[in-house]
Amino acid sequence: MQSLAPILAVSAALFLSACSSSDSDRSTSTTSPTRYEGIWIAEAYGEALQITRNGTDFRGPKYTQANTLPPSCNQPATDSDAVQEFSWFSQLFEEYYPTFDQRGIDWATLTQAAGSELHIDSNATDLIEAMVESIEPLADSHVALLIEDQEIGFIREDSVKEQRFVEEFITANGLPVTEEDYQALQTYLMEQDELTTDIKLAYAANEEAIQVSGNGNLAWFVTPENVGVLIIESMSSLSGEPDSALEEIDFLASQMPVIVEDLQDTQGLIIDIRNNQGGYDGVSQIIARHFLDTERSLYNKQARLGAARTDSETYRLTPADTTYIKPTVLLVSGGTVSAAEVFTLMLRELPHVTLVGERTQGALSDVLEKELLSGIKVHLVNEYYTTPSGELFEVSGIPVDIEIPYASLAQRQALRDEAIETAIGLLLP
Secondary structure (H helix, E strand, O other): OOOOOOOOOOOHHHHHHOOOOOHHHOOOOOOOOOOOOOOEOOHHHOOEEEEEEOOEEEEEEEOOOOOOOOHHHHOOOOOOOHHHHHHHHHHHHHHHOOOHHHHOOOHHHHHHHHOOOOOOOOOHHHHHHHHHHHHHHHOOOOOEEEEOOEEEEOOOOOOOHHHHHHHHHHHHHOOOOOHHHHHHHHHHHHHHHHHHHHHHHOOOOOHHHOEEEOOOOEEEEEOOOOEEEEEEOOEOOOOOOOOOHHHHHHHHHHHHHHHHHHHOOOOEEEEEOOOOOOEOHHHHHHHHHOOOOOOEEEEEEEEEEOOEEOOOEEEEEOOOOOOOOOOEEEEEOOOOOOHHHHHHHHHOOOOOEEEEEOOOOOOOOOOEEEEOOOOOEEEEOOEEEEOOOOOEOOOOOOOOOEEOOOOOHHHHHOOOOHHHHHHHHHHOO
16 A cells, blocks of 8 residues: 555554654644645644645644653563564554454454464564464454565455456466466456456547546546546545645645536536545545535544544535536445545535445545554554444445446446446436
């Protein structure tokens, strides 16, 4: 999901207690408010971080001031073995992870079994295997282990088209064994992915009408029936600048009005995020603003706090200056993940939007990254995103109004995209 940063040797107590005692940890930003409007950073005084930019709403954790650091911060660990590392790993999830109940997971029992054979002389391979055995049943695409140049994670079974492509290959060719087999599998995956994209683009009135922007992550066109299609492949890596939420938002603040104007005279609009694995919530927000009919509360957010939750924060947005509020169909799938699901959460609140496809992945929460003393980085989550009425779609995924499989073998063989065809039918008068 992202490249690994250099591994830093940091005390395990830092991750378990969120300790910070150095002046260098305080914000020293001198960014001009004319460039980054509405920034409030007062960590030492217990204030919240909130950034408003082009109508988007960034917020950070709320801090409360304390007189002393937690005891663990004053006695940081400097050495560990496999048993201690696994204990810290298990404690991270025990303290932060929010959806064990929804997943039917007894974490204490699971980790006790997974780590039962570890001892102080166990090697790194044994430790990693125990951790992998622990996170696999979660099937959470935001949970992962980052070990040097390798990321190990799992997703919901049979939820993305690539899993189906692999199953097709195995059915036709058997399990890959040799290097040639694996190369053939990779080739098949690439070919089928390209075919899926080509089928989508074939619904354009003509090839010259297809416009592409955002490093290839945005494409839009009009069908012969005068229905607009907007394909959004990512909620990041759009601007061509170093990956920064603010740069992405600036890019979309100028690009989205162009797209909306190009599609304004269509009968209706199809927005396709079936292959969008997320990025920044702020990017999702600025795109969503161009489809708002009025100012609306669109979702709430909380974090786990022991056995309770933090206070619910409501995210409320206003329409952009240029909007599209004609009938709209949003296409989603199990490959719609993270910030793309936040976008789905917002658009499903709009009266002119219909959801078509498959339920989303069910991984809306932001990634919380922690690092163990060994240098192993752990990705987990600690948040709840809910609808304004309080519905939680973490784990289950956001349901659709009309279910249609994405990129099935039958559709690819027939060079058809049934979700796009269904959406066109819904949008025509």
